[in-house]
Amino acid sequence: MYRPTHRTPAYQPQNRMAAYENTIPMSERSAQSFDYFASVPTVSSLAQRSRSLGHEARSRDYGSERPNLVVSGMKKFTKAYFTGPRGNLDLHANKIVEKLEEDKSLMEDTPVSEQLRKEALKNLPQGLTMKRCVKSKLTKSVSQKSKRKPIGFWKRLKYSINISFSKFVASLKNFNYFELWHGSLKDIEGRFGSGYASYFKFLRWLFVMNFGVALLSLGLLVVPQIILDTSASNKTTNTQSFNFRNIFIGDGFFIETVFYYGHYTNQFIEVIPHLSFDMPASYFSVTVILYVLSFVVLAVSVAESYRRTFIETEGGLQNVYANRIFCGWDYGIATKEAAQLKSSSIYYELKELLSEELKDVEDWSCLVKFWTYTIQVVVNILVLVILAAVGWMTWVLMKKSNEGEIAVYITALVINIIIMVFPSLFYYISKHEDYKNPRITLYITLGRTYLLGAVILGTILAFWLIHAEGKNCWETLLAAEVYRLIIFDFLFSVVLSVIVDVGYFIGRYFLNREPKTEFNIAKHTLQIIYNQGLLWVGFLYSPILPAVVTLKMFIIWYVNQGCVRKLCRPPKRTWRAAQTQTWFMMMIFVSILLIIATHGYALKSVRTSQTCGPFKHYNYTYEIVTTHIEDLEQDLAWRVIMNVTKPGGLAFIMIALGILVYYLREHALANRDKVKMLKETLVWLAKDKKFLVQMYNDVTKGEINPHLRDNRFVDPSRILPHEFTEDVSSSVDEDDFHARFKKYS
Amino acid sequence: MGNKLLTFTEQQLENYQDCTFFTRKEILREIRPDLVPKRMRQNEQVTIRVPLEDVVEKLPELRENPFKQRICEVFSRDGKGNLSFEDILDLLSVFSEQAPRDIKVYYAFKIYDFDNDRHIGTEDLDSALVLLMRQELSPEDRQQIIEKVIEEADVDGDGKLSFMEFEHVITRAPDFLSTFHIRI
Numbered sequence: 070m071y072r073p074t075h076r077t078p079a080y081q082p083q084n085r086m087a088a089y090e091n092t093i094p095m096s097e098r099s100a101q102s103f104d105y106f107a108s109v110p111t112v113s114s115l116a117q118r119s120r121s122l123g124h125e126a127r128s129r130d131y132g133s134e135r136p137n138l139v140v141s142g143m144k145k146f147t148k149a150y151f152t153g154p155r156g157n158l159d160l161h162a163n164k165i166v167e168k169l170e171e172d173k174s175l176m177e178d179t180p181v182s183e184q185l186r187k188e189a190l191k192n193l194p195q196g197l198t199m200k201r202c203v204k205s206k207l208t209k210s211v212s213q214k215s216k217r218k219p220i221g222f223w224k225r226l227k228y229s230i231n232i233s234f235s236k237f238v239a240s241l242k243n244f245n246y247f248e249l250w251h252g253s254l255k256d257i258e259g260r261f262g263s264g265y266a267s268y269f270k271f272l273r274w275l276f277v278m279n280f281g282v283a284l285l286s287l288g289l290l291v292v293p294q295i296i297l298d299t300s301a302s303n304k305t306t307n308t309q310s311f312n313f314r315n316i317f318i319g320d321g322f323f324i325e326t327v328f329y330y331g332h333y334t335n336q337f338i339e340v341i342p343h344l345s346f347d348m349p350a351s352y353f354s355v356t357v358i359l360y361v362l363s364f365v366v367l368a369v370s371v372a373e374s375y376r377r378t379f380i381e382t383e384g385g386l387q388n389v390y391a392n393r394i395f396c397g398w399d400y401g402i403a404t405k406e407a408a409q410l411k412s413s414s415i416y417y418e419l420k421e422l423l424s425e426e427l428k429d430v431e432d433w434s435c436l437v438k439f440w441t442y443t444i445q446v447v448v449n450i451l452v453l454v455i456l457a458a459v460g461w462m463t464w465v466l467m468k469k470s471n472e473g474e475i476a477v478y479i480t481a482l483v484i485n486i487i488i489m490v491f492p493s494l495f496y497y498i499s500k501h502e503d504y505k506n507p508r509i510t511l512y513i514t515l516g517r518t519y520l521l522g523a524v525i526l527g528t529i530l531a532f533w534l535i536h537a538e539g540k541n542c543w544e545t546l547l548a549a550e551v552y553r554l555i556i557f558d559f560l561f562s563v564v565l566s567v568i569v570d571v572g573y574f575i576g577r578y579f580l581n582r583e584p585k586t587e588f589n590i591a592k593h594t595l596q597i598i599y600n601q602g603l604l605w606v607g608f609l610y611s612p613i614l615p616a617v618v619t620l621k622m623f624i625i626w627y628v629n630q631g632c633v634r635k636l637c638r639p640p641k642r643t644w645r646a647a648q649t650q651t652w653f654m655m656m657i658f659v660s661i662l663l664i665i666a667t668h669g670y671a672l673k674s675v676r677t678s679q680t681c682g683p684f685k686h687y688n689y690t691y692e693i694v695t696t697h698i699e700d701l702e703q704d705l706a707w708r709v710i711m712n713v714t715k716p717g718g719l720a721f722i723m724i725a726l727g728i729l730v731y732y733l734r735e736h737a738l739a740n741r742d743k744v745k746m747l748k749e750t751l752v753w754l755a756k757d758k759k760f761l762v763q764m765y766n767d768v769t770k771g772e773i774n775p776h777l778r779d780n781r782f783v784d785p786s787r788i789l790p791h792e793f794t795e796d797v798s799s800s801v802d803e804d805d806f807h808a809r810f811k812k813y814s
Numbered sequence: 815m816g817n818k819l820l821t822f823t824e825q826q827l828e829n830y831q832d833c834t835f836f837t838r839k840e841i842l843r844e845i846r847p848d849l850v851p852k853r854m855r856q857n858e859q860v861t862i863r864v865p866l867e868d869v870v871e872k873l874p875e876l877r878e879n880p881f882k883q884r885i886c887e888v889f890s891r892d893g894k895g896n897l898s899f900e901d902i903l904d905l906l907s908v909f910s911e912q913a914p915r916d917i918k919v920y921y922a923f924k925i926y927d928f929d930n931d932r933h934i935g936t937e938d939l940d941s942a943l944v945l946l947m948r949q950e951l952s953p954e955d956r957q958q959i960i961e962k963v964i965e966e967a968d969v970d971g972d973g974k975l976s977f978m979e980f981e982h983v984i985t986r987a988p989d990f991l992s993t994f995h996i997r998i
Contacts, residue, residue: 197904200833408878755970
């Protein structure tokens with residue numbers, strides 16, 4: 070009678086070196102360990118498995134490979150010992166190369182497929198040594214198999230363009246701005262966690278963008294004007310004298326410099342003969358193009374950020390426990406203190422979650438619920454009223470500020486005090502409002518603070534655009550106002566708040582309380598966003614503003630860094646950076662959108678001042694476009710654009726976009742339902758598997774172990790090097806299985 | 815220090831650039847004296863291995879990491895935690911910002927699978943929790959948390975997490991990419 074002998078599993082042979090003893094032999098793994106790499110077992114796959122069970126150990130030739138040397142750096146004893154053989158590397162690499170060769174598109178000898186090979190290599194989840202081995206084998210096999218067909222001229226051109234483009238992109242990546250301030254960012258991340266680091270990354274990104282804008286506007290607008298000013302033919306003297314306080318107020322001396330719109334000439338600059346520079350055209354096109362570029366960059370970043378944090382993650386945080394454990398530890402932490410804090414914060418979060426489970430679902434009585442909702446509604450209305458009051462006060466201040474010197478100071482002072490004080494006020498209000506979730510509290514406070522800034526900026530813009538008629542050179546006055554606000558904001562939010570923070574620090578130190586406080590990421594980020602909004606409002610009328618703001622951001626970086634390092638401690642609660650980042654980007658995007666819309670309106674429908682500026686001989690600024698392009702107003706394209714931008718056309722576009730969004734949303738919801746259905750199918754499939762294994766066990770009475778790890782389907786590229794065993798390289802034939810199975814049939 | 819003997823050829827640098835997610839500049843930044851093993855000479859990037867304790871000392875992020883043992887084991891060629899220079903480069907490449915999500919998820923799974931059985935079972939979760947908390951969580955608390963995790967994440971009802979289930983959980987976590995990241 071044929072009886073299958075219980076052979077000791079072949080993969081635990083005695084002639085292996087010690088290093089592999091810690092691999093768990095196959096037979097000792099539970100039969101119930103299902104591997105999703107395997108499919109539902111079929112007869113032939115079962116055949117392969119059982120064949121592999123009885124496979125003999127192949128003797129290996131270890132002699133040719135040099136064993137590895139492990140060197141301990143400790144001076145006490147230099148221990149060197151040998152680790153496992155390298156013979157395994159070759160075999161494993163061969164397996165992987167075989168698998169990769171199946172894909173025809175990787176094996177051609179073209180540059181395109183070389184790129185594909187590089188990508189495939191990078192995505193291979195193996196060690197670097199293995200990857201280099203695979204790469205050399207791949208290139209060898211490709212060069213052996215390549216059939217050099219002569220490629221035509223156009224194909225060669227296409228390939229060379231492709232290669233040079235990807236080389237260019239790679240060199241750009243080499244030069245990317247990640248290098249800027251890299252050391253200090255790493256230090257902050259290591260000591261305080263990735264929450265604070267996210268604020269600094271955001272600051273750095275905006276700094277780089279503003280720097281680019283500043284360079285372009287300085288080079289193309291300010292420099293030509295300066296050249297004109299200093300050229301011999303055009304000596305104009307400044308009618309105002311310089312006063313120190315002009316730096317803060319921005320008027321007086323500065324009004325007749327390149328700071329503001331008013332000073333720019335509306336003529337051709339022809340300092341070097343035969344080389345004329347059309348100033349008005351340059352002014353218009355440079356500013357418009359820079360606005361559009363910033364808009365595009367922001368739109369792309371917002372979309373990418375939204376996709377990464379909301380769409381790919383379904384916007385939900387249902388797996389709270391799993392997330393805390395698997396994603397809780399911040400791998401960038403590098404100091405003991407931060408690590409201690411991190412682990413205690415995870416501990417507290419888990420404890421909190423556990424205690425919430427114990428509590429019953431809050432069954433608030435109707436009265437309590439009603440009361441909470443009323444309070445929330447009332448507070449929201451109150452906040453809206455406050456915002457309206459702020460707007461009205463700004464309006465009044467703007468009116469008064471034209472009537473005297475002191476009034477100018479007062480305006481700027483009052484606005485900045487509002488911006489400094491009100492966010493903390495909102496924060497305290499929202500703490501008492503009893504929202505269910507601390508995240509909602511955070512978002513509401515952020516929204517209110519943002520609205521505050523928006524209201525202030527909006528009223529300033531509206532005031533100037535409406536009162537443009539009566540004033541001489543209103544653009545310059547508006548730009549001066551914005552400049553004033555920026556400087557005062559710098560004084561308040563940087564200088565004054567540093568003094569206040571240091572004061573608090575010293576005070577708490579003497580009161581014997583914990584002197585270090587947490588760094589308020591939300592407040593500082595909103596400050597930067599407000600700053601950026603100011604920049605965009607003013608840039609159209611003051612080409613030097615980006616340089617000023619860039620300088621300000623540079624100073625802010627170092628000041629905040631110093632504050633964080635000396636005065637702050639790591640946060641107690643984890644700052645969920647990813648989702649709040651998306652909100653911040655969206656806020657900035659909405660700002661630039663609204664500002665561009667307002668400027669577009671100003672360019673089109675607000676009369677330019679006739680006494681100053683590069684557009685003083687036009688009625689409206691956009692006319693520069695129409696007069697430069699001949700017969701534009703009769704042109705079909707222009708008429709189409711004009712009609713489309715009328716209210717009716719815009720409404721139509723909005724409706725069409727709305728329908729598109731609705732369609733996409735329904736699509737997403739349908740996909741979600743499909744996912745749910747597929748999940749249920751998975752559960753049923755697993756149950757099927759269990760059932761079949763049970764049946765198999767019953768039939769064979771447990772004598773053949775149905776280890777379901779189907780080696781035929783195991784991806785050699787996904788095995789760790791020290792797990793690579795012979796089974797993966799073994800082959801199976803079905804006859805043996807049938808021979809054995811015959812007795813049961 | 816003996817590292818003056820260490821230079822990399824153009825070919826080697828290009829190889830590294832092709833096989834990792836680093837740019838050339840970042841690779842050159844890697845070759846700093848505290849990361850490269852002292853006695854390493856030319857062409858010994860693969861064979862000289864540094865034992866676990868020394869590796870952990872060289873990288874401050876690893877020193878404070880509760881899973882340092884496991885990380886070193888996963889990235890080493892012998893499974894015991896002794897890393898060669900190329901293994902360290904590989905480790906940093908996977909943890910870099912440019913590595914795609916899939917690679918990170920794959921290695922995260924390997925790290926959290928303490929007993930190497932291709933599933934994250936209750937013992938694995940238990941070890942992870944013990945390592946993560948320096949303050950002690952009581953065993954009942956741990957048990958409860960583990961049950962909750964399995965309940966949330968397990969789809970096919972076998973009581974542990976396979977790679978697919980783990981991947982499914984992690985891709986829905988918005989913070990994974992930002993926390994699973996070491997800046998070099």
